[in-house]
Each structure stands twice: as structure tokens, then as C-alpha cells.
Amino acid sequence: MSTTAQAFRFGWGTYATLIALSACIAALAFTVYKTGTHETQRSETYLPAVPSKVATEKEFGQQGTATANASRPREQPEPEASAYNPVLQQQVLRERASELDNNFLNDPVSAWAKPMETRIANSIASSGYLEEGEYGIAGYDVQCRTGGCRIGMRFTEDTLSDEAMMMLRADIADELPRTLTVRLTKPDGSYDYRIYATKESAAAQLFRKRTANTPQDLGDNPKGI
Amino acid sequence: MGLASVVVMACLSFSPNAKASDQKIYHGLHCQPLSPQTSYADLLYRPAGVKNITNGTQYVVCSVLVDLDSTANWTATDSQTASIAVTFHSETASNILCEVSVGSNLDGTKATFSNSGAWTAGQVKNVTLSNVHADDVVAGFLFNQPVSLYCRIPPQATLLRLRVIENNVDTDDGAL
Numbered sequence: 245m246s247t248t249a250q251a252f253r254f255g256w257g258t259y260a261t262l263i264a265l266s267a268c269i270a271a272l273a274f275t276v277y278k279t280g281t282h283e284t285q286r287s288e289t290y291l292p293a294v295p296s297k298v299a300t301e302k303e304f305g306q307q308g309t310a311t312a313n314a315s316r317p318r319e320q321p322e323p324e325a326s327a328y329n330p331v332l333q334q335q336v337l338r339e340r341a342s343e344l345d346n347n348f349l350n351d352p353v354s355a356w357a358k359p360m361e362t363r364i365a366n367s368i369a370s371s372g373y374l375e376e377g378e379y380g381i382a383g384y385d386v387q388c389r390t391g392g393c394r395i396g397m398r399f400t401e402d403t404l405s406d407e408a409m410m411m412l413r414a415d416i417a418d419e420l421p422r423t424l425t426v427r428l429t430k431p432d433g434s435y436d437y438r439i440y441a442t443k444e445s446a447a448a449q450l451f452r453k454r455t456a457n458t459p460q461d462l463g464d465n466p467k468g469i
Numbered sequence: 470m471g472l473a474s475v476v477v478m479a480c481l482s483f484s485p486n487a488k489a490s491d492q493k494i495y496h497g498l499h500c501q502p503l504s505p506q507t508s509y510a511d512l513l514y515r516p517a518g519v520k521n522i523t524n525g526t527q528y529v530v531c532s533v534l535v536d537l538d539s540t541a542n543w544t545a546t547d548s549q550t551a552s553i554a555v556t557f558h559s560e561t562a563s564n565i566l567c568e569v570s571v572g573s574n575l576d577g578t579k580a581t582f583s584n585s586g587a588w589t590a591g592q593v594k595n596v597t598l599s600n601v602h603a604d605d606v607v608a609g610f611l612f613n614q615p616v617s618l619y620c621r622i623p624p625q626a627t628l629l630r631l632r633v634i635e636n637n638v639d640t641d642d643g644a645l
Contacts, residue, residue: 333577340578340604406574414621417566417583424604425579437574451604 334429341426344440347450348387348394357388360419364388364395367415373408380404382434391446392420395439402435409439422447491635495531497628503528503619518558520627533569533616533633550602550636554595555620556629559588563623567596571603572614578604588626595632596620 364386373380378400385396395412399405413423420441428436442450497518502508507527513520521527533553555567566585572578582598603614622628 337577402575409574410568410619413568413581413583414566417568417585421583423579423581425574425581427574427578 337426337428341428341438343453344424344426344438344451345394347452348389348392348440351389351391351446351450353388354390356390357393360388360393361386364393364412364416367412368397371408371411373404373411376404381408391450392422392440392442395441397437397439398430399435399437400433405435405437409437412439413441416441419443422451424451491536493534493633495533495631495633497630499631500529500531500618500620500628503530518627518629519622521622521624524624526624527622529620529622529628531618531620531631533618533631535614535616536635550600551616552597552599552634552636553601553618554597554632554634555618556593556595556632557588557622558593558627558629559590559623560625561588561590561623563588563626565596565621565623565626567598567618567620569598569601569616569618571601571616577614580604593629 365384368374368381368384368386380399381397382400383396383398387394397405397409409425421444423439423441425440426438428438430436440450498514500519502512507529511521511523511527512529513522519529553569557565559565564585564587566583568581568583571580571582580603582601584596584598586594586596588594598618601616618631620628
């Protein structure tokens with residue numbers, strides 16, 4: 245290979261390397277710019293757009309644990325990320341249970357309902373969790389319609405509830421593969437679980453929200469971190 | 470030429486804007502025996518996966534990691550759902566069931582999605598749980614919903630792996 249050819253090869257390789265390095269620097273600069281843009285957009289996205297239906301900003305203030313970001317003065321410290329309000333939480337859960345009850349009760353009763361109620365009752369009765377004393381199922385209620393069933397379970401103590409419900413779900417998953425469980429605290433300290441179990445085809449109807457714009461952000465943890 | 474290629478590849482690999490994968494594989498070893506129904510002695514943990522070595526049905530529970538970026542909470546409203554495929558090998562004809570839970574009974578609602586399938590002897594295939602998401606209403610109240618998987622493993626069946634796919638590919642934007 246001639247000297248000229250070697251020089252050409254050396255020069256081309258160097259040139260290509262420089263182009264690659266330039267592209268790399270440009271990509272990094274673009275990344276820094278885009279990251280800044282995302283952060284800006286995200287902050288705007290997580291500002292509560294409308295006052296919550298279940299807890300207005302005024303109610304938040306009265307309960308004293310969280311205030312919606314939109315009205316919080318800049319000098320006020322950020323709320324703690326995990327500052328849950330149990331009273332508000334129960335309020336949200338009760339409203340959600342009420343909504344799910346409403347969906348369920350509007351579903352007509354079909355011939356499928358009665359045998360399914362019997363099947364679920366038999367599953368609970370044979371599970372052994374009714375004989376676990378204060379740790380087991382203190383009471384239950386089963387109602388089925390067309391798209392699914394509502395199963396109420398009461399526990400005095402919460403130790404075995406997760407396990408008992410898991411075993412029941414596994415037993416009925418062939419017909420009711422989707423469930424939504426809401427746990428309500430009773431005044432006497434016991435727990436009232438509502439299990440809304442549905443057919444796949446009925447989940448969208450039975451789990452639907454009453455309003456299209458139910459607030460997603462109640463202000464206690466706006467960035468979800 | 471070779472040097473240039475190396476530089477370009479290195480640049481792309483280390484760029485913070487490179488999207489992390491929204492598809493993740495978890496080994497079966499990630500799963501734990503579900504007590505009190507199942508103990509470690511009922512399962513064989515090996516590089517192939519976790520195998521039920523008893524003559525009865527055993528249960529495992531596995532945690533599923535969710536990207537903690539701004540949009541990682543899986544909700545149907547935001548079209549940010551996920552699918553989870555759980556791969557099993559069964560030495561005998563059997564039926565395998567899995568359930569994924571999003572959320573927790575203890576701090577809100579729990580949404581569950583179940584599916585099952587029939588295996589012939591020696592078959593390897595998946596139980597797939599699709600359109601997995603938190604309850605739309607309460608997901609926003611309590612962020613960072615935990616996701617777990619629970620499977621019922623018949624005798625002599627092995628859980629090989631979990632494949633988790635977050636459908637919204639924009640969740641990993643490289644910026645935390």
C-alpha cells in the first residue's frame with residue numbers, strides 16, 4: 245500500500261472518530277435539554293387540576309394532614325410523602341364501595357347467580373377459615389347477579405384475611421378471574437371486606453367509576469415518590 | 470472504522486436518554502413459598518427454576534418490581550397497564566393457576582387478575598395475565614401500589630420465569 249493510501253486511511257478513520265464524538269456530545273446535550281423539559285411538564289401534570297369531590301381543599305385543611313398543592317404557599321414545607329390520612333382514606337374507600345355496590349345492584353339477576361352463590365358458600369365453608377376463632381372469618385355474605393358476585397367477609401382480627409381471600413379467589417378464578425377488594429374498618433375495630441368478583445367480560449361495567457374525572461391526586465404525595 | 474463504531478456504540482450505551490427496557494425477566498428463583506401452605510422443603514430451587522417436589526399442590530408468591538418513575542403506577546385511565554407471562558414446565562398433565570395483585574388490602578384496594586391453563590406432560594408454556602392495572606379510583610389516592618404474583622404449582626411442575634411488560638413504553642424517559 246502506498247504512503248498516500250495509508251495517509252488517506254489514517255485520515256478517514258480519524259475523521260470518522262471525530263464525527264462520532266461530536267454526535268455523542270450533541271446527543272448528551274440534547275438529553276440534558278430534554279430532561280429539563282420533562283421535569284417542567286411533569287410538575288405541571290401533577291398539580292391538582294380540580295378540587296377533589298371526596299375531600300375539598302377546605303376539608304383537607306380541616307383534617308390538618310394534607311393540603312392541595314395548588315393552594316399551598318411556597319414557604320410552607322412539603323407534606324411528608326407517606327402522610328396518609330386514615331379518616332380521609334376510609335371516606336374514599338366507602339365512596340368507592342358505594343359506587344361498586346351501585347354498579348353491582350344495577351346488574352340484573354340471572355340463572356347463573358344462585359348456583360354460583362352456592363359454589364362460593366361451599367368454598368368458604370370447606371376452607372377451614374370459619375373455624376379459626378378470632379383469627380378466622382367471623383361472618384360472610386354472598387350475592388351474585390349476572391356479571392359477578394359481591395362477597396362480604398368480616399374479620400375480627402386481620403391475621404388470616406389475606407390468606408383466606410386468596411384461597412377463595414383461587415377456587416373461583418375459572419369463572420370470576422377479576423376481583424376488586426375494599427377493606428372497611430368498622431367502629432368496633434373489626435374489618436369488613438367487600439370482594440367484588442367479576443367475569444372478565446363484566447369487569448369494565450362493574451368496576452366503572454361514577455364520574456369520568458374522579459381525582460387521581462388528593463395532594464398527600466403528588467409525585468408518587 | 471472499527472474505532473468509530475466502538476465510540477458510537479459506547480456513546481449510545483451510556484447515554485442517559487437511552488430508554489431502559491419496559492420488558493423485564495425475573496427468574497423463578499425470585500419466588501418464595503407461600504406460608505403456611507408451602508415451605509422451602511416442598512420446593513427445589515435450581516438454575517432451571519423453582520420446582521414442586523411434593524405430591525400435592527404447592528403455592529409460591531413473587532414480588533413484581535414496578536418502575537418508580539413519574540408514571541409508573543399502572544392505571545387503566547392512563548392506559549398504563551402491564552402484562553405478566555409466567556412460564557412453567559410440567560412433567561405431568563396438570564392445571565396451573567396464577568393471580569397478580571395490584572395494591573394492598575391494608576392501605577386501600579386490591580385489584581386481582583387471574584388466569585390458568587392446562588399443561589400436557591413435558592410441556593412448557595405460559596400463564597399470561599393481561600391488562601393488569603390498579604383500581605382507577607384508589608390508585609391515585611395511595612401511590613406506588615405494590616404488585617405481587619401468586620401461583621398454584623401442581624406436583625412436579627417448575628416455575629421457570631416471569632416476563633413483565635409495561636405497555637406504556639414512555640414510562641422510562643431516563644429522568645427521575
